[in-house]
Amino acid sequence: MTGGAREAAAGIRPASTDAVLRLQGVRKSFGATPVLRGIDLEVREHEVVALIGASGSGKSTLLRCVTLLEGLDDGQIFLRGDDISDPRVDADRVRARMGVVFQQFNLFPHIRVLDNVTLAARRVLREPRASAEARALELLDRVGLADKAREYPDRLSGGQQQRVAIVRAVATSPEVLLLDEITSALDPELVGEVLDLVRELAAEGTTIVMATHEMAFARDVADRVVFLDGGVVLEQGPAAQLFAAPREERTRAFLARYRGA
Amino acid sequence: MPTRPFDDTAPSAVELERRAYRRRQTTRSVAVSLVSTIVFAALIWLTVVNTPGFERVRQSFFDLDVAIAAWPRVIEGLWVNIQVLAVAVVGVALLGTLLAVLRTLRGPVFFPLRALAAAYTDLFRGLPLIIVLFLVGFGVPGLELFPRNSAQFWGTIALILTYSAYVSEVFRAGIEAVHPSQRLAARSLGLSHGQTMRIVVLPQAVRKVTPALMNDFVAMQKDVGLISVLGVVDAVRAAQIETAQNFNFTPYVLAGLLFVLLALPMIRLTDWYTARLRAREQIGSIV
Ligand SMILES: Nc1ncnc2c1ncn2[C@@H]1O[C@H](COP(=O)(O)OP(=O)(O)OP(=O)(O)O)[C@@H](O)[C@H]1O
Ligand SMILES: [Mg+2]
Numbered sequence: 387m388t389g390g391a392r393e394a395a396a397g398i399r400p401a402s403t404d405a406v407l408r409l410q411g412v413r414k415s416f417g418a419t420p421v422l423r424g425i426d427l428e429v430r431e432h433e434v435v436a437l438i439g440a441s442g443s444g445k446s447t448l449l450r451c452v453t454l455l456e457g458l459d460d461g462q463i464f465l466r467g468d469d470i471s472d473p474r475v476d477a478d479r480v481r482a483r484m485g486v487v488f489q490q491f492n493l494f495p496h497i498r499v500l501d502n503v504t505l506a507a508r509r510v511l512r513e514p515r516a517s518a519e520a521r522a523l524e525l526l527d528r529v530g531l532a533d534k535a536r537e538y539p540d541r542l543s544g545g546q547q548q549r550v551a552i553v554r555a556v557a558t559s560p561e562v563l564l565l566d567e568i569t570s571a572l573d574p575e576l577v578g579e580v581l582d583l584v585r586e587l588a589a590e591g592t593t594i595v596m597a598t599h600e601m602a603f604a605r606d607v608a609d610r611v612v613f614l615d616g617g618v619v620l621e622q623g624p625a626a627q628l629f630a631a632p633r634e635e636r637t638r639a640f641l642a643r644y645r646g647a
Numbered sequence: 648m649p650t651r652p653f654d655d656t657a658p659s660a661v662e663l664e665r666r667a668y669r670r671r672q673t674t675r676s677v678a679v680s681l682v683s684t685i686v687f688a689a690l691i692w693l694t695v696v697n698t699p700g701f702e703r704v705r706q707s708f709f710d711l712d713v714a715i716a717a718w719p720r721v722i723e724g725l726w727v728n729i730q731v732l733a734v735a736v737v738g739v740a741l742l743g744t745l746l747a748v749l750r751t752l753r754g755p756v757f758f759p760l761r762a763l764a765a766a767y768t769d770l771f772r773g774l775p776l777i778i779v780l781f782l783v784g785f786g787v788p789g790l791e792l793f794p795r796n797s798a799q800f801w802g803t804i805a806l807i808l809t810y811s812a813y814v815s816e817v818f819r820a821g822i823e824a825v826h827p828s829q830r831l832a833a834r835s836l837g838l839s840h841g842q843t844m845r846i847v848v849l850p851q852a853v854r855k856v857t858p859a860l861m862n863d864f865v866a867m868q869k870d871v872g873l874i875s876v877l878g879v880v881d882a883v884r885a886a887q888i889e890t891a892q893n894f895n896f897t898p899y900v901l902a903g904l905l906f907v908l909l910a911l912p913m914i915r916l917t918d919w920y921t922a923r924l925r926a927r928e929q930i931g932s933i934v
Contacts, residue, residue: 453835482837491828496850509846510837554836 405464406431406562406593407452412461414444414451421447423617424461429562432591436604436625439614440640445597448614449564452595453486466561482510485555485563490571492551493539499526500535503554511558518557525553529583545576549583556587563587565596581607601644605629613637710897717889717898724885725905728871731803731881735867738807743814748844750815751822764815771812776870780805784877802874810867817859821852858924861917868910872902882906 407429414422421444429435437445450456452463454470454477463471470480493502500522507518526532529549531542539547548568555563565584569577581603588594588607598604604611605625612622613634621634632638658666695701749757749764771779783805784798825848833843853860875884882905886898 450831455831455834478834478837478839481835484835486832486835488828488832491826492832494829494832494847494851496854505846506836506838509842558837 404430406433406466407595408464409448409452410462410464412448412451412463413459414447414456415459420617422451425614425617425619427612427619427622429593429595431593433610434588434592434594434608435596436608436611437595437597437614438599438601438604438611438640443614444617445614446566449486449566449595449597452564453481453484478510482506482558483561485558485560487548487551487555487563487565487568489567490544493547493554495539497538498535499531499537499539499542499550502539502550503535503557506554506558522553522557525557526550529553543576544572545579548572548576548580552580552583552587556592562593562595565594565598567597567599570599601629601641613640615640706895708896708900710895713889713893713895713897714901716893717886717901720885720889721882721898721902721905724880724882725902725909727799727879727881728874728906729909731799731806731874731879732868732871734803735806735810735871736864738803739810739814739867742807742811743818744849746811746815747818747822748849750819768812768815771809772816774809776805776809776873777876779809780873780876783808784874797879798877799874799879802877802879806867806871806874810863810870813863814860817856817863818852820859821854821856822848824855825851854924858917858921861913861920865910865913865917868913869906872906 405428407427409425409427412422412425413420425448427435437448439445447456451458458471461471462469465480465483468475468480470477493499494505497505500519503522503526504515504518507513507521508515523532523535526535529552531546531550531553534542534546534550539550542550552563552565552568568584569580572580577600581600584594584596584603585607596604596608608625610622611625611628613620613628613632615636621628621632621637628637629641632641746764746768749760750768752761780802784801787793787801787804829847829851830843833847834840838846872881872883875881875887878884880888882902883899886902889898890896
């Protein structure tokens with residue numbers, strides 16, 4: 387999964403910074419309610435960052451701002467040095483450089499699994515169907531779903547659907563993979579297979595930012611955990627440190643609610 | 648009969664008895680419905696035949712000779728209806744989709760387009776088709792702005808104008824029924840707004856509203872007959888001419904029957920498709 391080929395294809399030169407993603411003073415309100423009140427965050431190449439925080443703390447909003455599905459009220463977002471929050475950039479181009487998986491309804495129910503996976507390559511990157519399909523089949527095979535390639539998504543279990551969604555997101559070799567609570571709509575027995583896939587991608591060096599409620603998984607896989615509270619990054623640090631010895635009182639209180647769960 | 652030992656291939660005695668009972672029940676209900684249908688039909692027939700004016704009505708509405716004489720002309724007219732229908736269906740599909748998409752555009756830039764599309768659908772859903780036909784069929788050619796076109800042409804246009812308004816509303820409901828996450832998922836893959844509409848939203852929307860669209864098609868199939876008011880010699884107009892020649896209404900009955908025959912396949916298809924869609928939804932499919 388080399389980002390280099392894709393950048394060359396998109397005609398974008400990597401800037402001289404090792405941060406894949408950088409957020410600077412990002413603000414976002416819905417009406418009179420401020421959700422993000424000045425977020426600063428840096429994600430380096432091959433890093434796995436877990437976003438944690440109470441429900442409504444703005445994790446999804448943050449990820450939606452990064453994917454430009456939501457406009458910013460203030461601040462800047464850089465993808466390998468390119469200011470993607472500049473209104474002059476082509477948002478579709480930028481989105482094609484990222485992979486995104488949501489909680490549910492990721493797959494398009496009216497086209498087959500294989501077409502779901504190859505859609506972006508064929509329609510956005512204008513790759514020939516044959517090579518896109520060959521690569522998609524390889525990826526599906528790796529996650530044990532090659533035999534489902536010709537099925538419609540509704541024939542798959544929830545866990546299989548999410549794995550296909552992840553495969554679809556990485557099929558175009560994105561520079562960063564953004565995951566928004568991808569297991570929270572799943573039955574408990576299906577969570578494992580999806581998280582295993584994320585774990586594998588992380589081990590291969592995929593740069594990942596994931597919002598999650600799976601604290602055990604975050605501790606296990608994330609290089610860094612970021613705690614969102616009151617619209618800012620209240621505390622962040624290596625997973626082991628943040629879980630074992632949080633500095634902030636509010637972080638401690640939040641984590642205490644997950645203890646034993 | 649000795650009771651069989653319980654095994655998993657042969658049905659048990661209880662099950663055999665149940666099956667026999669179900670078979671008896673089926674035979675009985677078929678027999679009952681057959682008898683009641685015959686009795687019911689006979690009653691209606693006898694009542695109608697014994698009305699004082701029956702013979703007169705039979706002669707002026709159900710005269711086989713008149714029907715045979717009118718056949719060539721009415722059939723020729725029906726062919727005109729079918730041609731108009733074919734063109735109108737394509738026109739309605741295009742204009743209806745366009746209007747629906749315009750109404751779902753977001754953002755202040757598109758306000759005029761959105762408002763225009765909304766005004767259009769309000770207007771043409773309210774206007775009776777026959778008035779649209781008169782206004783377009785007699786009014787627009789009077790402007791002498793366009794090259795002289797036939798009444799058939801303007802009749803087709805009037806049908807398209809009216810039915811596009813209905814169909815766009817159906818489409819819009821379908822577009823809005825597609826889960827918003829689908830749009831987000833499409834955009835986050837890098838698809839443009841247009842591609843998202845074309846590849847992801849519209850195909851799902853169409854599936855959701857196909858039964859409603861098919862119903863509109865059935866309605867349009869018979870409303871094509873209204874273009875006769877513009878003087879187009881379609882099946883209805885042909886029947887009218889034949890009726891006037893013979894002072895006999897049988898040609899109207901003939902044209903009516905032909906319209907019903909034309910609509911039947913579509914009506915059956917609609918029922919079948921709706922049932923299938925419901926069945927799929929019940930086993931948990933999204934589309
Ligand atoms: N489109 C919107 N319009 C108005 N308010 C919104 C919108 N999207 C999110 N919000 C509000 O913004 C706040 C943050 O929502 P967000 O979905 O980002 O939280 P979250 O951290 O992802 O929560 P969860 O863990 O439950 O997913 C919430 O109070 C929510 O009600
Ligand atoms: Mg969320």
